[in-house]
Amino acid sequence: MAPGAWWEEPVHPLERAWVGIAALVAVVFFSAMMLVWHALGQQNVRGRAYRVDPKAYQTEVERFVQQYRVGEEAGQPVVAPPPGSDVYMLAQRFRFYPILRLKAGERYVLHVASIDYLHGFSITQPHVWNLQLYPGYEWVIPFTPREPGTFHMACNDFCGVGHEMMLGKIVVER
């Protein structure tokens, strides 16, 4: 056989069938599913985000905390904003501030930003979902805490030695 003659050779029907199946699964089905979920699904990484000055963000969070503060736990303020409102959280080495108290089944608009390093906004136990945080970017994204319970947070993007201490909490009430 001449070198390169394989280019002219037919592909076996079984392999042709597999390439067809693989193309349908990989290129059509997998890609389409992302769009379908944007149309029908309730969980999408779809919000707004803009650059924010860390100091200004900190002031904004502090105003929010003072307005809806209902108590204190573990040295952190506990904040209970009304259903439907904007809620704020600040990520910083090594804490998520403040502790939120929310109502189950109500929609809130989450504002969250880091003011120093990259952090992982992760509602961990029970596991809900994760968002990536950058210094100087404010995430604005609506969400609905579905079921009541105590939800623990642990930073899941390495932010320096001490990262293991970066914890937070969201309490969802009936």
Added chain:
Amino acid sequence: MAQSAEARTCPVTGFRVHRAAEDLVKANAVAAVVALLLGGLAAIVVLFTRWMGAFPPETFYQYLALHAWNLLIFWIIFFEIALLHFAGSIMLNTRPASPTAGWLAFALMVLGALMVERAILTNPLNHLSFQPYPPLRGTPDFYLGTILFAGGALLGVGVFFATVHRAYREGTHTGPLPLVVFGAFVAAVLAVATLLVGALVFVPAFLWSAGILPELNPFLWKVAYWGFGHPSQQINLAATITVWYLLSQLTVGGRTPSEKVSRAAFVLYLVAINLGSAHHLQTEPSGALSVGWKWINTGYLMHLAVLGSMIHAFAVPGSVEVGQRLRGYSRGLFDWLVRGPWHNPAFSSLVLSVALFGFLGGTTGVIAGTEQLNMKWHNTTAIMGHFHGVVVAGTTLAFMGITWYVLPLIFRRRVVGERWARWQPWLFGIGVGLLVLAFLQLGVRYGLPRKQPDIFRFRGLPLAFQWPTEVYALLTVAGIGGLLALVGGALFVALVVATVLFGKRLTDDELRREYAVPAAAGNPGRSAKELPAVPGTFVLCLVFAAFFVLVYLGNYWNLSRAWPIGG
């Protein structure tokens, strides 16, 4: 053919082996195994910290950094450069274009690797594993080490291209490249792109760390970083598949059912695989990276590369089936697989590597890279599950498998403890498989964070919390799996070192008798029409496709129960 001081003819494969190429293969392979040993030792601290909190957090971060750099970068890239010297020079029967440049590349890589090791060992600022995002700032020597290593690797890749060119110019090779060299060529092109992007991120990081640049934009840096970070693993993907084709030829005389389709699949990698970088950016603030950007990059375009992988998922087992059927194992659907040369550790490594890579590593990569599903996976142990499935169960096991041929054919020594070597792929493969399954479940279901050394106590802080008991059970599974993998890895290093130092030297006659490649080897002269059909592979692939779709949909079902977000 006559043996000269400069070259010999391999009695097994018939390749013309130039001493200069052989020495470069040996040096790079030895450096790779040393890095494997160091990374494996570091894995002990990582494993026992995650399993039972055995070491304090500072120790964990340091050893995690050593584990990541040694295994994800040094072990694999040294081995790949060895592979390129083999494919470029030995498989094309030509002398390496510039052995001097090859040695300079090697020296730069060794120097760079040592600088990184030293930086991590001496300064806690450099306890940066594979996500060294600014504003976290290492010391200048850490970044300089990575730059030297990458520069050396780039030079090594350059020697490969020049060698291929020389083979054509001098006429030692004519016609298209053999499939294995073609795959290596694709890996080399991906490597050039990757290493140039690496320069784009590590040079500014070095200047910033040295105080010359005032600041880096953390967002742009991370986006660019994954143009290096993920593609560096795509080189592995192309190299791993190349090694699979090579192993199928060496162990059972395999040949891909269609050269044309296999090569097209490699070309799909060139076109689309590096878009996998976008997988690391799925939960980024969506004002900074739009939904459309994420979908275009990880949807249709990226999935062209997934198609390439699914084609190899057929062609590699298909290659084994062709070889086995030609050797006479042609009864029923699976006789070819059941009656494979299982006594040969290279064959067991090949089968386990393909199966684990496909079912565990590949599927999870696509799922974790799906825009919405990523919300459940991002930065959890599930991501560790994915890349251990790919890089450890897939790439590392495949490279271990080909080593059982490098030892007799390149080092020309009989493998010490061949009976032990038979067990090695199983210990390592099953161990990593268990570890991966546990990590996947811990991450997706329980949200266990990655890079978290103190999940049992959280330093005793007031906000510390407890995990459900299933988490502890799964951690034990991961721990036992990790331990088996460590034993398998240690066995590999011990047998390789013992063979290189004490293995009995093999004569040409012994090599021909004991390591003969099955007669059908490669079947370059045979037309595809004369090859047997591969119905067994087709059935296995249908099972794989069904599994893939089910797990994919299962992940959407899991996500649908999470708190609504983004609506």
